[in-house]
Amino acid sequence: MRQQTGFLKLQTKRQGLTLLNLELSNWVLKSGISTGLLTLWCRHTSASFIVQENVDPNVKSDILNYLNELVPENRAYLHNTEGLDDMPAHIKTVLTQTQLSVPIVNACMVLGIWQGIYLFEHRKQRHIREIALHLIGQ
Amino acid sequence: MRQQTGFLKLQTKRQGLTLLNLELSNWVLKSGISTGLLTLWCRHTSASFIVQENVDPNVKSDILNYLNELVPENRAYLHNTEGLDDMPAHIKTVLTQTQLSVPIVNACMVLGIWQGIYLFEHRKQRHIREIALHLIGQ
Amino acid sequence: MRQQTGFLKLQTKRQGLTLLNLELSNWVLKSGISTGLLTLWCRHTSASFIVQENVDPNVKSDILNYLNELVPENRAYLHNTEGLDDMPAHIKTVLTQTQLSVPIVNACMVLGIWQGIYLFEHRKQRHIREIALHLIGQ
Numbered sequence: 001m002r003q004q005t006g007f008l009k010l011q012t013k014r015q016g017l018t019l020l021n022l023e024l025s026n027w028v029l030k031s032g033i034s035t036g037l038l039t040l041w042c043r044h045t046s047a048s049f050i051v052q053e054n055v056d057p058n059v060k061s062d063i064l065n066y067l068n069e070l071v072p073e074n075r076a077y078l079h080n081t082e083g084l085d086d087m088p089a090h091i092k093t094v095l096t097q098t099q100l101s102v103p104i105v106n107a108c109m110v111l112g113i114w115q116g117i118y119l120f121e122h123r124k125q126r127h128i129r130e131i132a133l134h135l136i137g138q
Numbered sequence: 139m140r141q142q143t144g145f146l147k148l149q150t151k152r153q154g155l156t157l158l159n160l161e162l163s164n165w166v167l168k169s170g171i172s173t174g175l176l177t178l179w180c181r182h183t184s185a186s187f188i189v190q191e192n193v194d195p196n197v198k199s200d201i202l203n204y205l206n207e208l209v210p211e212n213r214a215y216l217h218n219t220e221g222l223d224d225m226p227a228h229i230k231t232v233l234t235q236t237q238l239s240v241p242i243v244n245a246c247m248v249l250g251i252w253q254g255i256y257l258f259e260h261r262k263q264r265h266i267r268e269i270a271l272h273l274i275g276q
Numbered sequence: 277m278r279q280q281t282g283f284l285k286l287q288t289k290r291q292g293l294t295l296l297n298l299e300l301s302n303w304v305l306k307s308g309i310s311t312g313l314l315t316l317w318c319r320h321t322s323a324s325f326i327v328q329e330n331v332d333p334n335v336k337s338d339i340l341n342y343l344n345e346l347v348p349e350n351r352a353y354l355h356n357t358e359g360l361d362d363m364p365a366h367i368k369t370v371l372t373q374t375q376l377s378v379p380i381v382n383a384c385m386v387l388g389i390w391q392g393i394y395l396f397e398h399r400k401q402r403h404i405r406e407i408a409l410h411l412i413g414q
Contacts, residue, residue: 001139001274001277003311003413005381035141037177037272039313039377043388045329051236052228053183058216062225063232065216066209071342078334078341087338090328094339094372096232098327098391101177101239101377103272105143110270112181115236132386134313134379136274136277136412137141139277139412173279175315175410189374191321191366196354200363201370203354204347234370239315239377241410243281248408250319253374274412275279 001138004031008131012047012121015085017060020117020131024102024109027133034107036137040100043130046089046122048096054116067092089122096120104137139276142169146269150185150259153223155198158255158269162240162247165271172245174275178238181268184227184260186234192254205230227260234258242275277414280307284407288323288397291361293336296393296407300378300385303409310383312413316376319406322365322398324372330392343368365398372396380413 006027012018020040028038042048053059068088077087100117102109111117119129144165150156158178166176180186191197206226215225238255240247249255257267282303288294296316304314318324329335344364353363376393378385387393395405 001141003277005311005379035143037175037274037313039379041379041386043386043391045327045388045390050232051183052232056217056219059225059228062215062217063229066213066229070208070346075342077338079332079338081332087335090335091339091342094326094328097235097373099376099378101179101237103143103177103179103270105270110179110181110272112183112268114183115181130388132379132381136313139279173281175313175412188370189321190370194355194357197363197366200353200355201367204351204367208346235373238375239317240375241281241315241317241408243408248317248319248410250321250406252321253319 004033004135006133008133010119010129011126012129013126015121015124016064017118017120019054020119024117028104028135029107031135033135033137036104036135038102038104038109039134041132042098043132045093047129048093048098048120049100050096050118050120051115052118053114055114085124092122142171142273144271146271148257148267150265150267152264153259153262154202155256155258157192158257162255166242166273167245169273171273171275174242174273176240176242176247177272179270180236181270183231185267186231186236186258187238188234188256188258189253190256191252193252223262230260280309280411282409284409286395286405287402288405289402291397291400292340293394293396295330296395300393304380305383307411309411309413312380312411314378314380314385315410317408318374319408321369322362323405324369324374324396325376326372326394326396327391328394329390331390361400368398
């Protein structure tokens with residue numbers, strides 16, 4: 001049994017979803033661990049993870065639109081010094097995931113056929129985002 | 139230290155909650171691992187996990203009603219070819235959990251006395267749902 | 277490779293957020309495990325975890341206010357025998373996290389610089405809350 005740790009750095013372009021499947025799969029393959037548990041930790045409070053359908057791009061648009069309506073910018077937030085989109089970004093992070101742990105079997109994540117693991121940038125501007133990775137197994 | 143992996147297949151009946159405690163407990167017992175970490179991964183994007191009270195069935199009804207109101211079918215979703223309940227099911231999955239990891243102590247999940255781990259079917263029709271299981275420990 | 281398990285007991289004062297960083301860091305340090313995975317499990321259905329900004333206290337107030345508006349007390353809940361704040365507390369738990377797993381590197385949680393791990397008391401009254409801890413690594 002052994003462990004592998006690492007960090008993944010990503011430049012997001014704007015509010016929206018970045019598919020991580022390929023980068024994560026490659027990182028797992030390189031580790032040489034074929035059975036185990038992969039954990040992702042997003043080191044930010046205005047970006048997060050979701051797991052969603054990776055086929056119809058409309059699904060992604062609907063999720064963005066829905067969350068923008070659920071957590072609008074034009075509310076009376078007390079924390080408003082970092083831009084109108086900052087406090088909504090914090091709340092969307094609370095309502096989604098800062099961490100995911102995926103079992104690894106046969107050197108692959110056990111995702112369903114339609115599942116994509118996405119980094120969700122909640123801010124309007126581009127940002128550099130860092131994800132901590134941990135893999136334990138053999 | 140060792141690992142056990144497996145898959146759990148369930149037939150859901152309709153939109154609603156299926157308690158997994160017994161099936162998970164049995165799987166952990168059979169593994170022979172008494173201290174460890176159990177991870178569940180739901181391999182779908184319109185079903186998910188929640189942890190909730192397992193006593194008063196009204197709690198389950200209130201959660202269903204609340205989420206149906208929070209994520210209504212009659213919104214202008216772009217993704218609408220798979221049924222009115224499909225896009226709401228994706229969004230409800232985003233707002234709940236695709237993965238849970240539960241510590242195992244004395245061969246039992248460390249659940250609180252009232253905690254049930256539920257698979258949440260978000261579609262109106264019955265579906266076969268698959269859960270990947272991973273246990274590491276000794 | 278080895279494991280450490282334990283329980284953390286906290287007295288919450290009222291609805292709101294309790295920062296856990298220091299207590300968790302100390303527990304990890306005492307374990308002597310420098311690379312691994314720390315898992316927290318909240319043993320309740322009306323309290324949960326969030327990861328959020330630990331600088332401006334207004335962020336915390338905004339999150340409380342937002343969730344109180346999103347999940348109001350004055351809805352027609354079927355489950356209403358344990359107080360007006362009980363069913364909203366269950367729903368807020370569903371929308372946040374019952375479990376978190378944080379990678380440990382150099383004997384520290386890999387948190388981002390602004391990240392706080394909070395226990396979120398959703399009930400109006402003070403409660404004793406118990407968190408199960410599990411750490412695996414070396």
